[in-house]
Amino acid sequence: MNQPSIGFYVHYHGMGHKHRAECILQHLTLPATVVTSNLDRLSWNGPTLKEVVAIACDNDDLNEVGLDRAGDSPGLHFAPLWSTNITERVAQYTAWLNTAQPDLVMIDVSAEIAMLTRLASIPSVVMRQHGDRNDDAHQIAYHAAHSLLAPFPERMEDDITPDWVRDKTVYLDGFCRHSEPTCETSMSFESPTIAVMFGRGGTDLTVEQLCEAARSIPDHQWIVIGKDAPAAHPLPTNLQFVGWIQDPVAYLTAADLVVTAAGHNSVMEVGHSGCRFIAVAQDRPFEEQTRKARILDREGLAVGVESWPSAEQWPTLVARAKHLDPTQWQSVFQNDGAVQAANHLAKVALWSRDQRVSGERISL
Template identity: 55%
Template sequence: MNQPHVGFYVHYHGLGHKHRTEAILEHLELPSSVITSRIESLSWNGKRLQEVVGIACDIDNVSEPGKGRAADVSALHYAPLWTDNCTTRVAQYTAWLNQQRPAVVVVDVSVEISMLTRIASIPQIVMRQHGDRSDAPHLAAYEAAEALLAPFPESMEDDITPEWVREKTRYLHGFCRHEQTSISCQEARKQLGLDDKPTVVAMLGRGGASNAIHHLSAAAAATPGYRWIVVGLAAEDVQNAGVPTHHLQLTGWIDDPTLHLKAADVVVTAAGHNSVMEAGFHRCKMIAVAQERPFDEQLRKSIVLDREGLAVGLQDWPQASTWPELIEQASQLDSSRWDAIFVRDGARQAAEIIEDIAEESWTESGRTRQEHVTCSQTIQESMR
């Protein structure tokens, strides 16, 4: 093998980690593998992607006694006892590391995978996220990494981030999984069969926002002069909500919401990274509402967005009566402020950084990979 190999551990919650990885893989010029749980059977794209390896999921089939011991270890986020899936997961992942001998693994994201990777003597790059990551497990993962990748420019750094973390971070410009388009608002509305009525598009991803329909229903009722289109809520969330939805247009999941974003006067989105970047990529005037997430990820991002004038950032769903004022406030935003976020293609930047670190690691290690058979087949056999 005369080229370094790159591994990507991709977390299974929602699809944001997958989309980010695929955007990077589109530009990566080195052979690569994806390791994940639950989502390995989905279609994956990558220029030189060789395999997608499924490993056991650490949150499946966990007993109540085992779950009760999951937070015992201050250096880890999650380590339940007496859980076969966790034992199998560790064995499968380290078997893959031993067989593939990657030059570097990009961890997006898991402190436990990060620690295993370092213990196995494999260099890693840890993907950062917004949020309060000052806890011991996150800081240990950052220490264990060769570099940290922030999928946002330095201007979007949080004020609470320690200086040493900033110094280790390679900041990226924004990136989006869809192509930029010059289509106008009027043309987008024409293609969607919409008239000229002022339009709010609410975009919520698959990461979970089951209470959102209550707030959106109230928001639409409070702003009768606007058409509200809701993109992305699961049908069961809507059906189980028991609230009126006749004043909402519900599209369900749309893989490419570009036309809807272009048709909007204002976009309302959860303050998740990929949703925000997607709206920003299309220069939408937006209201970003923080959803409850571990480590206050979306809350901290909403603060940054508001600070930088990139969105009206809200730390929680507002009172229904405030929506007219919020929409007016969002309509006054200068969407050209997003130009500085998308100077370069952040996915291409990430690929270049990963290639440089992989090449350096490959050269310094003097290692050679064991002959690659089919690691995914080996792991699947171990699960039988």
């Protein structure tokens, strides 16, 4: 009999979900398929990855009138009416389930896809994220899942998480694109430097806010990664924009301090690099980054703030961050969480295959 197979549903917002899936795929020994929207146009890596299946994006070509009804069903997060694009998306996904018959789907993330998978009689493992997920849709998706994966160790759990969710969660050690120990870098800066890193998930931070921050700490050079220099905007002499950099580790490790959004992958990459950093929460659904910033601050892993600081706040925050102990992150990365995730998925897929072939076919 063929090996069990695993599907990965990977959400399309930003690059974090893709990076997370690829980390796990690197250690997976079972055949895998990625199902996604928009990200199918990119290259994907994974030794057992067989194909990347594209389905319509639920955020495109929406019916304007129906969009007003997108959130009027408490058990669903996003369900606009009268949008044929979403009808097509559901049909494409369930058609793939019917054709491929995966033994397991790992979902990162979508409550609607989680429910569709369970309704199609396929077990799922749902990736958790920080934030207040005690709404009906998340709770239903969590109940329907075989198990939950937390891409963080239990010390980074939120106080508001219900006990039953904790009991169903497999906590993972940290993992990120840079799974190998951080190497020494030849990059260095002539003066004390603060690196500000942006991801591709979007930010509402303005150039003027960066200028004010740089002026408030004039004895430090500020290097902005992931954002291009603005045209025709006067900048302080200690503020520099270096644009998008595929691998920013050299900048991060050479800097005295890092300022980054409190998104999961950014936090894990900076923490893995052994940096002292300030995590600034950006506006995301379910207070995802706000809750994470509080946890990081609580655990002494970073200085967490819930919004971009004012100019008056920066000196105190920088002083606090410079007293952080970055060796705290060694316990987060004690083992490779991507290996742990791959092992759990393989175990559940093998269980699912065994149950499928051993169960009798009956009609009720």
